[in-house]
Each structure stands twice: as structure tokens, then as C-alpha cells.
Amino acid sequence: MPNLTADFIATQNAQSTAQLDYDALGEHLDRRGVDIETLKAAVKKFGVAIPSWGVGTGGTRFARFPGIGEPRNIYEKLDDCSVIQQLTQATPDVSLHIPWDKVDDPKGLLEYGTARGLGFDAMNSNTFQDQPDQAHSYKYGSLSHTDKATRDQAVAHNIDCIEFGEILGSKALTVWVGDGSNFPGQSHFARSFDRYIDSLRQIYAALPDDWRMFTEHKIYEPAFYSTVMQDWGTNFMTAKMLGDRAFCLVDLGHHAPSVNIEMIVSRLIQAGKLGGFHFNDSKYGDDDLDSGAINPYQLFLVFNELVDAEQQNIEGFNPAHMIDQSHNVTDPIESIMTSAAEIQRAYVQALLIDRTALEQAQETNDALLASETLKQAFRTDVEPILAMARSETGGAIDPVKTYRSSGYRTAKGNERPATVGTSSGIV
Numbered sequence: 028m029p030n031l032t033a034d035f036i037a038t039q040n041a042q043s044t045a046q047l048d049y050d051a052l053g054e055h056l057d058r059r060g061v062d063i064e065t066l067k068a069a070v071k072k073f074g075v076a077i078p079s080w081g082v083g084t085g086g087t088r089f090a091r092f093p094g095i096g097e098p099r100n101i102y103e104k105l106d107d108c109s110v111i112q113q114l115t116q117a118t119p120d121v122s123l124h125i126p127w128d129k130v131d132d133p134k135g136l137l138e139y140g141t142a143r144g145l146g147f148d149a150m151n152s153n154t155f156q157d158q159p160d161q162a163h164s165y166k167y168g169s170l171s172h173t174d175k176a177t178r179d180q181a182v183a184h185n186i187d188c189i190e191f192g193e194i195l196g197s198k199a200l201t202v203w204v205g206d207g208s209n210f211p212g213q214s215h216f217a218r219s220f221d222r223y224i225d226s227l228r229q230i231y232a233a234l235p236d237d238w239r240m241f242t243e244h245k246i247y248e249p250a251f252y253s254t255v256m257q258d259w260g261t262n263f264m265t266a267k268m269l270g271d272r273a274f275c276l277v278d279l280g281h282h283a284p285s286v287n288i289e290m291i292v293s294r295l296i297q298a299g300k301l302g303g304f305h306f307n308d309s310k311y312g313d314d315d316l317d318s319g320a321i322n323p324y325q326l327f328l329v330f331n332e333l334v335d336a337e338q339q340n341i342e343g344f345n346p347a348h349m350i351d352q353s354h355n356v357t358d359p360i361e362s363i364m365t366s367a368a369e370i371q372r373a374y375v376q377a378l379l380i381d382r383t384a385l386e387q388a389q390e391t392n393d394a395l396l397a398s399e400t401l402k403q404a405f406r407t408d409v410e411p412i413l414a415m416a417r418s419e420t421g422g423a424i425d426p427v428k429t430y431r432s433s434g435y436r437t438a439k440g441n442e443r444p445a446t447v448g449t450s451s452g453i454v
């Protein structure tokens with residue numbers, strides 16, 4: 028890895044004044060009755076998984092503009108993921124997408140990841156596009172298709188994903204389908220949902236005992252009139268029907284505009300069915316923009332609910348954190364590093380909330396003070412905590428600056444000549 032040695036990172040870190048900022052913030056927080064060391068320790072324990080497809084350039088329905096030195100296969104994707112983990116110390120696991128990341132030697136892949144300090148998070152199945160060798164097309168759906176042979180093929184693919192993931196040490200399967208309709212009347216809502224549930228039951232039956240299954244709802248796209256897994260209500264029904272190891276996954280971009288996502292999160296926690304997140308941000312729809320790039324306050328309010336649950340020690344509360352973004356105009360490594368920090372930032376800010384004051388304001392119906400209690404935490408610049416947590420675990424105080432100084436991307440541009448059809452996309 029060019030220049031990205033521990034010594035190089037340490038030399039870069041030595042030029043920073045982050046420790047002074049950390050000390051000053053520590054004094055400030057001390058006056059608020061908050062111990063900065065406790066917050067820093069929490070950051071060190073917080074991880075968010077990288078999607079393997081996120082280190083390639085995404086694309087839109089109109090075009091894809093490849094970046095320099097894009098990874099051409101899962102091994103090169105893991106190389107890029109290891110750089111992100113090395114610099115941020117916030118992304119220890121990678122989430123694979125099958126068949127994009129399918130290899131003949133999963134044990135070798137496990138060794139390759141382990142050697143780079145990476146573990147494997149949830150497996151993602153793909154029945155929203157056709158593969159060259161498959162017998163039945165998913166043009167009109169997969170797990171909910173009217174044709175049984177097509178549904179069987181989609182079920183079998185999901186079971187393959189589980190078996191591949193078992194070798195890698197993964198403990199979860201995430202299922203998202205593009206199934207739905209483009210015209211009123213095209214699809215019978217209840218019958219297609221029944222077929223979908225029947226298929227999921229078969230996959231769930233193949234789930235190892237220590238695995239969880241996450242289902243992901245999405246309001247529209249690629250189906251533009253209805254989707255079989257439209258909203259969190261349908262998702263909740265699904266998780267309830269399947270059983271104790273089935274949970275709902277919340278992708279922040281998969282809701283109608285203006286929907287109160289943090290309240291959905293709260294409801295799913297209360298029902299014991301929150302499985303985890305696909306973090307991203309959006310302005311209009313499922314834009315898959317970088318986490319915290321558009322609405323960092325919403326991200327903070329989501330973490331307010333998560334920290335609230337964490338501090339109540341709710342049994343079985345263990346949401347999976349994953350980034351799911353499409354990087355079109357940035358270097359994906361830089362975007363993911365920045366996003367991981369934004370997610371950590373929202374977490375620390377939520378830890379800073381004075382929950383005693385908040386509860387008192389709620390009980391006395393003091394709306395203004397309740398809001399200001401949240402805002403006080405949100406307004407606190409916690410960057411020195413993130414920076415020192417990174418530095419003390421071998422990461423970079425300024426990941427983007429250190430990455431740019433390393434010349435990694437330029438080196439990869441020479442090593443990885445562009446190929447056509449690199450697998451990456453928006454899900």
C-alpha cells in the first residue's frame with residue numbers, strides 16, 4: 028500500500044493541533060457535567076459497515092462516469108475498504124453483494140479480508156437484475172413473481188448467499204427486492220405479497236440459528252406504482268410473520284419526502300423489530316447521497332432514538348449499521364470516510380443529550396426547552412473527540428488529508444486500468 032504505513036499516518040497526525048482542541052472541549056464538557064473520556068471510549072467501540080459496492084463509482088439512470096483506479100473485483104474492493112478502515116478505525120466490516128462479489132474460493136476471500144483487518148457483515152442477495160447464466164428473468168419480479176419456477180430460483184439464490192456468508196463468518200442476510208408494478212391493476216397487491224412471504228419463509232427456514240434476516244422496504248424504484256415491500260408497516264408485518272430472527276432494515280432514503288423516519292425507528296425499537304440501517308442522505312427521493320450531507324439534524328434525531336434505547340438496555344437491541352450510498356462525483360474512499368465520521372458524530376452528539384432535562388421538559392410540556400435540549404447537544408462540535416479516538420487507535424486525525432497526501436488513488440490509477448462493466452449500483 029503506497030505510503031499508507033503506520034509511520035506515515037503518525038507523521039501526519041503529529042502536525043495536528045487536535046489534542047489542544049480536545050483538551051479545550053474536555054474542559055467545556057466538564058462544566059456541563061459530561062466526561063469526554065467516556066464519549067471517546069464510546070466512539071472507539073462504534074463501527075459502521077462498508078458496502079463492497081460503495082468503493083466503486085455508482086451511476087444514475089442516465090450515465091456512469093468512472094473514477095480513476097476503480098476496484099475491478101472484490102479483492103481490490105477489500106484493498107480500498109482496508110484503507111478506509113486503516114484511516115478511520117470506524118469501518119471494521121464489509122458487506123458483500125452476491126453475485127457481484129461471488130468468488131470460487133470463499134475461504135481464500137475470508138483470509139484476504141482477515142489479513143487486512145476486515146470482517147464480513149450482512150450478505151446482500153440480488154434478485155433485481157438478471158445474471159447471464161440464469162434460467163428465469165426477474166423482469167416481472169423475483170420472490171413475488173407469478174411464476175413458481177422464477178420464485179424458486181430467487182429463493183435458491185438467497186440460500187446460496189447464506190451458505191457463502193457462513194464461510195465468511197457473516198451473521199445476517201439482507202433481502203431487498205425490486206418487485207412491484209408500474210401500472211394500477213398490473214399486480215394483485217395481496218396475492219403478490221402472499222407469494223413474497225411464502226418465498227421468504229423458505230429462505231428463513233434455511234437461516235442458521237445464529238443468523239438474523241433483515242428485510243428492507245422501499246417506496247418506489249425500480250417499480251414506480253407499487254412495490255411489494257412498500258413501507259415500514261409492510262416490513263413490520265413481514266418480520267412478525269417470519270419469526271424472532273427476522274428484523275426490519277431502515278434505509279434512510281427509502282421513504283416518502285417529509286416522513287418522520289426517527290419516529291419509525293422508535294416504533295420499530297418498541298416492537299422489538301429494528302434490525303439496522305442503511306445510512307445515506309437525500310434531498311428528493313432515494314438519492315443515496317453521503318450521510319449527513321443534506322440533513323445532519325435528521326441523522327442526529329435517528330441517533331437520539333438509538334441512544335435512548337441503548338441507555339434503557341432494551342433486551343435484544345442490537346441494530347446493524349451499514350452505509351449504502353452511491354458516489355458519483357467524489358472519490359468513493361473519501362466519501363465513505365467522511366460519511367463514517369458523520370455517523371459517528373451523530374452518535375456522539377446523541378450521547379451528549381441531557382436526558383434528565385429532556386424528560387423533565389417532556390413531563391412538564393415545555394416544548395421549547397425540550398427542543399433546545401436536543402439542539403444544545405446537536406450544536407456541540409464533537410470533532411476533537413472523533414479525531415482523538417481515531418488517532419489513539421492508529422487512524423488518521425484528518426483522514427481525507429492524510430489519504431490525499433498518500434497518493435493512494437494515483438497509484439491505483441496506474442495499477443488498475445479501467446475496465447468496462449464494473450459492478451456497482453444503487454440499492
Ligand SMILES: [Mn+2]
Nearest residue numbers: 278305351454
Ligand atoms: Mn439500501
